[in-house]
Amino acid sequence: MELYSPSEILADSPAAPPADSLAAALACVSAGRYDEAVPIYRRLLAADPNNIDVLVGLGELCLLVHDDATAAIFFRRVITLDHSNMPASRGLARIASEGNPGAIQGGGPPLQVRVIRPMPLWDTDERFVGIMREITYSLVDRTRCYMLYQFALEALQSEGEMAEIGVYRGGTARLLAKACEGSGKKIHLFDTFEGMPSTDPSKDAHRQGDFSDTSLASVQKNLAGCENVFFYPGYFPATSPPIEESVFSLAHIDVDIYRSVLDCCRFFYPRMMPGGKMVFDDYGYETCPGAKLAVDEFFRDTPERPFYLPSGQCFVTKR
Numbered sequence: 304m305e306l307y308s309p310s311e312i313l314a315d316s317p318a319a320p321p322a323d324s325l326a327a328a329l330a331c332v333s334a335g336r337y338d339e340a341v342p343i344y345r346r347l348l349a350a351d352p353n354n355i356d357v358l359v360g361l362g363e364l365c366l367l368v369h370d371d372a373t374a375a376i377f378f379r380r381v382i383t384l385d386h387s388n389m390p391a392s393r394g395l396a397r398i399a400s401e402g403n404p405g406a407i408q409g410g411g412p413p414l415q416v417r418v419i420r421p422m423p424l425w426d427t428d429e430r431f432v433g434i435m436r437e438i439t440y441s442l443v444d445r446t447r448c449y450m451l452y453q454f455a456l457e458a459l460q461s462e463g464e465m466a467e468i469g470v471y472r473g474g475t476a477r478l479l480a481k482a483c484e485g486s487g488k489k490i491h492l493f494d495t496f497e498g499m500p501s502t503d504p505s506k507d508a509h510r511q512g513d514f515s516d517t518s519l520a521s522v523q524k525n526l527a528g529c530e531n532v533f534f535y536p537g538y539f540p541a542t543s544p545p546i547e548e549s550v551f552s553l554a555h556i557d558v559d560i561y562r563s564v565l566d567c568c569r570f571f572y573p574r575m576m577p578g579g580k581m582v583f584d585d586y587g588y589e590t591c592p593g594a595k596l597a598v599d600e601f602f603r604d605t606p607e608r609p610f611y612l613p614s615g616q617c618f619v620t621k622r
Protein backbone atom coordinates (compact mmCIF):
# COMPACT_ATOMS: atom_id res chain seq x y z
CA MET A 304 0.00 0.00 0.00
CA GLU A 305 1.63 3.28 -1.05
CA LEU A 306 0.41 6.08 1.19
CA TYR A 307 2.55 9.01 0.06
CA SER A 308 6.01 9.93 -1.11
CA PRO A 309 8.51 11.94 0.97
CA SER A 310 8.30 14.83 -1.47
CA GLU A 311 4.53 14.90 -1.08
CA ILE A 312 4.94 15.06 2.65
CA LEU A 313 7.25 18.03 2.36
CA ALA A 314 4.89 19.87 0.00
CA ASP A 315 2.71 22.77 1.22
CA SER A 316 0.63 21.69 4.17
CA PRO A 317 -1.68 23.38 6.64
CA ALA A 318 -0.34 24.77 9.91
CA ALA A 319 0.78 22.37 12.64
CA PRO A 320 -1.97 21.08 14.93
CA PRO A 321 -1.73 21.13 18.75
CA ALA A 322 1.31 19.86 20.61
CA ASP A 323 -0.15 16.45 21.36
CA SER A 324 -0.38 15.59 17.68
CA LEU A 325 2.62 13.26 17.67
CA ALA A 326 0.80 11.26 20.32
CA ALA A 327 -2.33 11.38 18.18
CA ALA A 328 -0.41 10.14 15.12
CA LEU A 329 1.15 7.33 17.12
CA ALA A 330 -2.24 6.37 18.55
CA CYS A 331 -3.64 6.14 15.00
CA VAL A 332 -0.72 3.96 13.93
CA SER A 333 -1.02 1.76 16.96
CA ALA A 334 -4.76 1.30 16.28
CA GLY A 335 -4.02 0.41 12.64
CA ARG A 336 -5.59 3.67 11.35
CA TYR A 337 -2.63 4.44 9.07
CA ASP A 338 -4.60 6.68 6.72
CA GLU A 339 -5.49 8.97 9.63
CA ALA A 340 -1.88 9.10 10.82
CA VAL A 341 -0.48 10.31 7.49
CA PRO A 342 -2.11 13.80 7.40
CA ILE A 343 -1.10 14.39 11.03
CA TYR A 344 2.51 13.53 10.24
CA ARG A 345 2.30 15.69 7.10
CA ARG A 346 1.37 18.77 9.14
CA LEU A 347 3.96 18.10 11.83
CA LEU A 348 6.70 17.72 9.26
CA ALA A 349 5.64 20.88 7.46
CA ALA A 350 5.94 22.78 10.75
CA ASP A 351 9.32 21.26 11.61
CA PRO A 352 11.08 19.34 8.80
CA ASN A 353 13.88 18.25 11.15
CA ASN A 354 11.68 16.86 13.91
CA ILE A 355 13.41 13.57 14.69
CA ASP A 356 10.42 11.98 16.41
CA VAL A 357 8.22 12.72 13.42
CA LEU A 358 10.82 11.42 10.94
CA VAL A 359 11.27 8.24 12.98
CA GLY A 360 7.49 7.84 13.21
CA LEU A 361 7.18 8.18 9.44
CA GLY A 362 9.96 5.66 8.87
CA GLU A 363 8.26 3.18 11.17
CA LEU A 364 4.90 3.78 9.50
CA CYS A 365 6.50 3.10 6.10
CA LEU A 366 7.92 -0.17 7.46
CA LEU A 367 4.45 -1.16 8.61
CA VAL A 368 3.08 -0.66 5.10
CA HIS A 369 6.11 -2.45 3.61
CA ASP A 370 7.48 0.63 1.84
CA ASP A 371 11.12 -0.02 2.72
CA ALA A 372 12.50 2.47 0.21
CA THR A 373 10.63 5.43 1.72
CA ALA A 374 11.31 4.19 5.24
CA ALA A 375 15.04 4.17 4.46
CA ILE A 376 14.87 7.78 3.27
CA PHE A 377 13.28 8.93 6.52
CA PHE A 378 15.68 6.90 8.67
CA ARG A 379 18.70 8.17 6.75
CA ARG A 380 17.54 11.72 7.29
CA VAL A 381 17.30 11.04 11.03
CA ILE A 382 20.85 9.67 11.05
CA THR A 383 22.15 12.84 9.39
CA LEU A 384 20.56 14.84 12.24
CA ASP A 385 21.41 12.44 15.08
CA HIS A 386 24.20 9.99 14.23
CA SER A 387 23.48 7.61 17.08
CA ASN A 388 19.69 7.57 16.87
CA MET A 389 18.68 4.05 17.93
CA PRO A 390 15.20 3.70 16.35
CA ALA A 391 16.50 4.90 12.97
CA SER A 392 19.55 2.62 13.19
CA ARG A 393 17.28 -0.28 14.12
CA GLY A 394 14.98 0.55 11.21
CA LEU A 395 17.86 0.58 8.73
CA ALA A 396 19.29 -2.62 10.20
CA ARG A 397 15.90 -4.29 9.89
CA ILE A 398 15.56 -3.27 6.25
CA ALA A 399 19.08 -4.60 5.62
CA SER A 400 18.42 -7.95 7.32
CA GLU A 401 14.76 -8.68 6.57
CA GLY A 402 13.48 -6.34 3.93
CA ASN A 403 14.85 -4.93 0.74
CA PRO A 404 18.55 -4.11 1.43
CA GLY A 405 18.81 -2.20 -1.85
CA ALA A 406 16.36 0.32 -0.39
CA ILE A 407 19.01 1.58 2.00
CA GLN A 408 21.21 2.88 -0.77
CA GLY A 409 18.33 4.49 -2.65
CA GLY A 410 17.79 8.23 -2.76
CA GLY A 411 21.27 9.41 -1.70
CA PRO A 412 24.92 8.59 -1.03
CA PRO A 413 25.81 5.37 0.85
CA LEU A 414 25.39 5.51 4.60
CA GLN A 415 28.77 6.33 6.18
CA VAL A 416 27.80 6.08 9.82
CA ARG A 417 29.14 3.26 11.98
CA VAL A 418 26.72 2.56 14.77
CA ILE A 419 27.73 0.22 17.59
CA ARG A 420 24.77 -1.76 18.84
CA PRO A 421 24.22 -4.66 21.22
CA MET A 422 23.67 -8.07 19.61
CA PRO A 423 20.11 -8.39 18.27
CA LEU A 424 19.44 -11.85 19.70
CA TRP A 425 15.81 -11.48 18.61
CA ASP A 426 17.09 -11.93 15.04
CA THR A 427 19.43 -14.85 15.73
CA ASP A 428 17.69 -16.98 18.37
CA GLU A 429 16.49 -19.73 16.03
CA ARG A 430 13.58 -21.01 18.11
CA PHE A 431 12.24 -17.50 18.67
CA VAL A 432 12.70 -16.54 15.02
CA GLY A 433 10.84 -19.71 14.02
CA ILE A 434 7.91 -18.90 16.31
CA MET A 435 7.78 -15.30 15.10
CA ARG A 436 7.67 -16.38 11.46
CA GLU A 437 4.11 -17.61 12.08
CA ILE A 438 2.99 -14.48 13.93
CA THR A 439 2.10 -11.77 11.44
CA TYR A 440 -0.79 -10.23 13.34
CA SER A 441 0.69 -8.83 16.57
CA LEU A 442 0.84 -5.16 17.46
CA VAL A 443 3.85 -5.92 19.62
CA ASP A 444 7.19 -5.39 17.89
CA ARG A 445 9.91 -8.01 17.67
CA THR A 446 12.09 -6.65 20.48
CA ARG A 447 9.20 -6.55 22.94
CA CYS A 448 8.18 -10.03 21.82
CA TYR A 449 11.68 -11.25 22.61
CA MET A 450 11.50 -9.76 26.10
CA LEU A 451 8.16 -11.49 26.63
CA TYR A 452 9.52 -14.77 25.27
CA GLN A 453 12.33 -14.67 27.84
CA PHE A 454 9.86 -13.91 30.64
CA ALA A 455 7.83 -16.94 29.52
CA LEU A 456 10.88 -19.23 29.52
CA GLU A 457 11.77 -18.02 33.00
CA ALA A 458 8.19 -18.53 34.23
CA LEU A 459 8.30 -22.13 33.00
CA GLN A 460 10.85 -22.83 35.72
CA SER A 461 8.39 -22.08 38.50
CA GLU A 462 4.90 -23.02 39.62
CA GLY A 463 1.94 -20.92 38.70
CA GLU A 464 -0.17 -20.40 35.61
CA MET A 465 0.09 -17.71 32.93
CA ALA A 466 -2.41 -15.10 31.84
CA GLU A 467 -2.59 -12.47 29.15
CA ILE A 468 -5.04 -9.60 29.32
CA GLY A 469 -5.17 -7.82 25.95
CA VAL A 470 -5.03 -10.46 23.23
CA TYR A 471 -6.38 -8.56 20.17
CA ARG A 472 -5.63 -10.97 17.27
CA GLY A 473 -3.61 -13.38 19.40
CA GLY A 474 -0.03 -12.46 18.44
CA THR A 475 1.64 -12.44 21.85
CA ALA A 476 -0.78 -15.13 23.04
CA ARG A 477 0.54 -17.48 20.36
CA LEU A 478 4.11 -16.53 21.29
CA LEU A 479 3.42 -17.49 24.93
CA ALA A 480 1.73 -20.73 23.91
CA LYS A 481 4.59 -21.72 21.61
CA ALA A 482 7.21 -20.81 24.23
CA CYS A 483 5.38 -23.11 26.69
CA GLU A 484 4.75 -25.97 24.26
CA GLY A 485 5.05 -29.35 25.92
CA SER A 486 5.21 -27.91 29.45
CA GLY A 487 1.56 -28.36 30.46
CA LYS A 488 1.49 -24.72 31.64
CA LYS A 489 -2.02 -23.22 31.47
CA ILE A 490 -2.39 -19.91 29.61
CA HIS A 491 -5.55 -17.90 30.28
CA LEU A 492 -6.44 -15.34 27.60
CA PHE A 493 -8.73 -12.38 28.31
CA ASP A 494 -10.09 -9.80 25.88
CA THR A 495 -13.39 -8.34 24.79
CA PHE A 496 -12.41 -9.63 21.32
CA GLU A 497 -14.59 -6.73 20.13
CA GLY A 498 -12.24 -3.78 20.68
CA MET A 499 -11.35 -1.37 23.43
CA PRO A 500 -13.94 -0.79 26.17
CA SER A 501 -14.77 2.79 27.17
CA THR A 502 -11.73 4.94 27.90
CA ASP A 503 -11.06 8.04 29.99
CA PRO A 504 -10.10 10.94 27.68
CA SER A 505 -8.37 12.71 30.58
CA LYS A 506 -5.95 9.77 30.97
CA ASP A 507 -6.03 7.73 27.75
CA ALA A 508 -5.18 8.37 24.11
CA HIS A 509 -7.14 5.36 22.85
CA ARG A 510 -10.83 5.46 22.11
CA GLN A 511 -13.61 2.98 22.68
CA GLY A 512 -13.76 0.55 19.75
CA ASP A 513 -10.06 0.72 18.82
CA PHE A 514 -8.79 -2.76 17.87
CA SER A 515 -12.30 -3.95 16.97
CA ASP A 516 -11.03 -5.64 13.81
CA THR A 517 -10.81 -9.02 15.53
CA SER A 518 -13.12 -11.72 16.89
CA LEU A 519 -12.98 -14.69 19.24
CA ALA A 520 -13.36 -17.10 16.30
CA SER A 521 -10.47 -15.57 14.33
CA VAL A 522 -8.19 -15.57 17.38
CA GLN A 523 -9.03 -19.19 18.10
CA LYS A 524 -8.05 -19.90 14.50
CA ASN A 525 -4.76 -18.00 14.94
CA LEU A 526 -4.03 -20.16 17.98
CA ALA A 527 -5.09 -23.44 16.36
CA GLY A 528 -2.89 -26.28 17.55
CA CYS A 529 -1.75 -24.45 20.70
CA GLU A 530 -2.08 -26.49 23.89
CA ASN A 531 -3.58 -25.45 27.22
CA VAL A 532 -4.96 -22.09 26.07
CA PHE A 533 -8.25 -20.92 27.58
CA PHE A 534 -10.32 -18.02 26.22
CA TYR A 535 -12.44 -15.64 28.30
CA PRO A 536 -14.30 -13.19 26.04
CA GLY A 537 -15.76 -10.07 27.66
CA TYR A 538 -14.80 -7.25 29.94
CA PHE A 539 -12.01 -7.96 32.44
CA PRO A 540 -12.26 -8.21 35.50
CA ALA A 541 -15.93 -9.26 35.08
CA THR A 542 -14.59 -12.37 33.29
CA SER A 543 -12.08 -13.23 36.05
CA PRO A 544 -14.10 -15.60 38.34
CA PRO A 545 -12.84 -18.84 36.70
CA ILE A 546 -9.23 -17.97 37.69
CA GLU A 547 -9.87 -16.41 41.10
CA GLU A 548 -8.35 -19.41 42.90
CA SER A 549 -5.29 -19.65 40.60
CA VAL A 550 -1.76 -18.39 41.24
CA PHE A 551 0.48 -17.05 38.49
CA SER A 552 4.13 -17.08 37.46
CA LEU A 553 3.53 -14.63 34.58
CA ALA A 554 0.84 -12.05 33.87
CA HIS A 555 1.21 -10.26 30.54
CA ILE A 556 -0.83 -7.07 30.73
CA ASP A 557 -1.35 -5.36 27.36
CA VAL A 558 -4.56 -3.40 27.76
CA ASP A 559 -3.30 0.15 27.02
CA ILE A 560 -5.73 2.14 29.18
CA TYR A 561 -5.77 3.38 32.77
CA ARG A 562 -8.84 1.59 34.17
CA SER A 563 -7.96 -1.79 32.64
CA VAL A 564 -4.30 -1.67 33.75
CA LEU A 565 -5.32 -0.72 37.29
CA ASP A 566 -7.91 -3.52 37.42
CA CYS A 567 -5.24 -5.99 36.24
CA CYS A 568 -2.84 -4.81 38.96
CA ARG A 569 -5.52 -5.23 41.63
CA PHE A 570 -6.45 -8.70 40.43
CA PHE A 571 -3.04 -10.23 39.68
CA TYR A 572 -0.74 -8.70 42.29
CA PRO A 573 -2.15 -10.74 45.20
CA ARG A 574 -2.20 -13.88 43.04
CA MET A 575 1.43 -13.74 41.82
CA MET A 576 3.87 -16.38 43.05
CA PRO A 577 6.97 -15.02 44.81
CA GLY A 578 9.38 -14.27 41.94
CA GLY A 579 6.48 -14.18 39.45
CA LYS A 580 6.50 -11.40 36.87
CA MET A 581 3.83 -8.90 35.88
CA VAL A 582 4.83 -7.53 32.47
CA PHE A 583 3.24 -4.30 31.24
CA ASP A 584 3.60 -4.01 27.49
CA ASP A 585 2.64 -0.39 26.95
CA TYR A 586 4.13 1.37 30.01
CA GLY A 587 6.55 3.60 28.06
CA TYR A 588 4.36 4.52 25.11
CA GLU A 589 2.96 7.97 24.42
CA THR A 590 -0.07 6.24 22.94
CA CYS A 591 -0.90 4.73 26.33
CA PRO A 592 -0.33 7.40 28.99
CA GLY A 593 -2.94 5.81 31.26
CA ALA A 594 -0.93 2.57 31.48
CA LYS A 595 2.03 4.27 33.14
CA LEU A 596 -0.25 6.29 35.40
CA ALA A 597 -1.97 3.14 36.65
CA VAL A 598 1.25 1.16 37.21
CA ASP A 599 2.99 4.03 39.03
CA GLU A 600 -0.09 4.65 41.16
CA PHE A 601 -0.57 0.99 42.11
CA PHE A 602 3.06 0.19 42.94
CA ARG A 603 3.68 3.44 44.86
CA ASP A 604 2.72 1.67 48.07
CA THR A 605 4.14 -1.82 47.46
CA PRO A 606 7.67 -3.04 48.22
CA GLU A 607 8.19 -3.89 44.52
CA ARG A 608 9.51 -1.33 42.03
CA PRO A 609 8.45 -1.27 38.37
CA PHE A 610 11.55 -2.00 36.28
CA TYR A 611 11.56 -0.11 32.96
CA LEU A 612 13.04 -1.72 29.84
CA PRO A 613 14.39 0.16 26.78
CA SER A 614 11.76 -1.69 24.75
CA GLY A 615 9.04 0.42 26.43
CA GLN A 616 7.78 -2.47 28.58
CA CYS A 617 8.12 -2.56 32.32
CA PHE A 618 7.89 -5.48 34.71
CA VAL A 619 7.41 -6.08 38.38
CA THR A 620 8.82 -9.08 40.27
CA LYS A 621 6.55 -10.15 43.11
CA ARG A 622 8.32 -10.53 46.45
Ligand SMILES: C[S@@+](CC[C@H](N)C(=O)[O-])C[C@H]1O[C@@H](n2cnc3c(N)ncnc32)[C@H](O)[C@@H]1O
Pocket residue numbers: 440441442443468469470471472473474475476493494495496497498499500514537538539540557558559560563
Ligand atom coordinates in the same frame (compact mmCIF):
# COMPACT_ATOMS: atom_id res chain seq x y z
C1 LIG B 1 -2.87 -3.47 22.20
S1 LIG B 1 -4.16 -4.62 22.10
C2 LIG B 1 -3.33 -6.12 22.55
C3 LIG B 1 -2.25 -6.51 21.55
C4 LIG B 1 -1.86 -7.97 21.56
N1 LIG B 1 -1.20 -8.37 22.79
C5 LIG B 1 -1.02 -8.32 20.36
O1 LIG B 1 -0.19 -9.24 20.44
O2 LIG B 1 -1.21 -7.71 19.29
C6 LIG B 1 -5.10 -4.20 23.52
C7 LIG B 1 -6.31 -5.10 23.76
O3 LIG B 1 -6.76 -4.90 25.09
C8 LIG B 1 -8.16 -5.18 25.12
N2 LIG B 1 -8.71 -4.64 26.38
C9 LIG B 1 -8.44 -3.45 26.96
N3 LIG B 1 -9.10 -3.34 28.14
C10 LIG B 1 -9.79 -4.50 28.30
C11 LIG B 1 -10.64 -5.00 29.34
N4 LIG B 1 -10.91 -4.29 30.45
N5 LIG B 1 -11.18 -6.23 29.18
C12 LIG B 1 -10.93 -6.97 28.07
N6 LIG B 1 -10.11 -6.55 27.07
C13 LIG B 1 -9.55 -5.34 27.18
C14 LIG B 1 -8.66 -4.54 23.84
O4 LIG B 1 -9.87 -5.14 23.44
C15 LIG B 1 -7.51 -4.83 22.86
O5 LIG B 1 -7.76 -5.98 22.07
